[in-house]
Amino acid sequence: MKNAETPVFKLVLFGAESSLGSALMVELLSRQHEVTAVVDDLNRHAPRPGLHFKIGGLEGADQAEQGAAGGSAVIALLSALAPGDLAAQWQMSEALVAGLTRTTIRRVLLVGDFAVLDTPGSYSDEQRKGADQVVDALQRSALHWTLINAPQDFPGMGMEHFRTASGTVPPELDGPLRRLAGVAAGMVDILELGLHRGEHLNFVS
Template sequence: MKNAETPVFKLALLGGLSSLGSALMAELLKRQHEVIAVVDDLNSLAPRPGLHFKTGGLDNPDQAEQSVAGGSAVICLLAALAPDDFAAQLRMSQALIAGMARTTIRRLLLVGDFDVLDHSEGHSEQQRACADQIVDLLQRSPLHWTLVNTPQQVAGLGIEHFHQTHGTLEPGLAEPLQRLARVAAAMVDALELKLHHGEHVNFVF
């Protein structure tokens, strides 16, 4: 049950059909926030109380602005939108940052392959250059941003799985499911408690 001091977000979520996106939707709805899931197909998920859908994307700043409109904060899962395509992730980030700058929305959690910022081994020069450019764009923007490393994900996990993180689960799913649920909870904590502004974080559990 919420009290008068608990902030309520209407969260615009891009990349919500991934396993981390599903964990985030479940966590946000559990805390009675509203979620606007930006999707290609409005029939991608069954309706739930507090969960809304709109079509959109990050092809350009105009589309990005329309996609996040109506939200009070944004979470964008870059690695879910363009897996291993770092140039595409950079283009999407450019569109999102420019689009959000036109709105009153200032809070952004940007989730991607940002481990390269701390550990260059095993990463390409292109990946490093793209990550550096994203950081530069954010630092020059008016946004209250947080960069989050993409956690290891498991294909095929949907929002219904995260409503039963204990109990009967397929073999091998319990640990990754609970780990992703904890990462999602930490990300929502960062929103609610206004943590990690201007920081690069890696939630490890």
């Protein structure tokens, strides 16, 4: 049972087809939130109670707006949608910000290669400039945003892995599974408690 004071979100998830996406869907559903996962192929997914799928992406403001329609909050896993491609992640961020300004949605969590903001000397001028532009667009918007550094990815983990009791998965997956499940739980806490608005976070495993 949920605490009556805890808000129930209709969460729109971009980048659901990733290990962190799977962890987030399991965590959100376990807390009785409703999830709409935006994917590029409906045939690979089966809806289940509280979980719905729709075709879409973040290729532009129109597509972002359509994907987010009907939601009350958004999580975008940019690093899952464009692994290692910072320019693409920044473009997706800007499309999402532009799209959400046309909606009533205000809460958004962006997960990407935002470590560029922590150690700018390790990145190119173009990458730093792109990240700064994303932050500037967010600050000028009415969105309640949080930036999160992408955790290390461990491909191939589906929802079934995160629903399985610890100790019943292969030993090499146990550590990564625990870390991603912990990040997912922390992200849902941020949503439920209204924490870290306008901040940049790094989850330490």
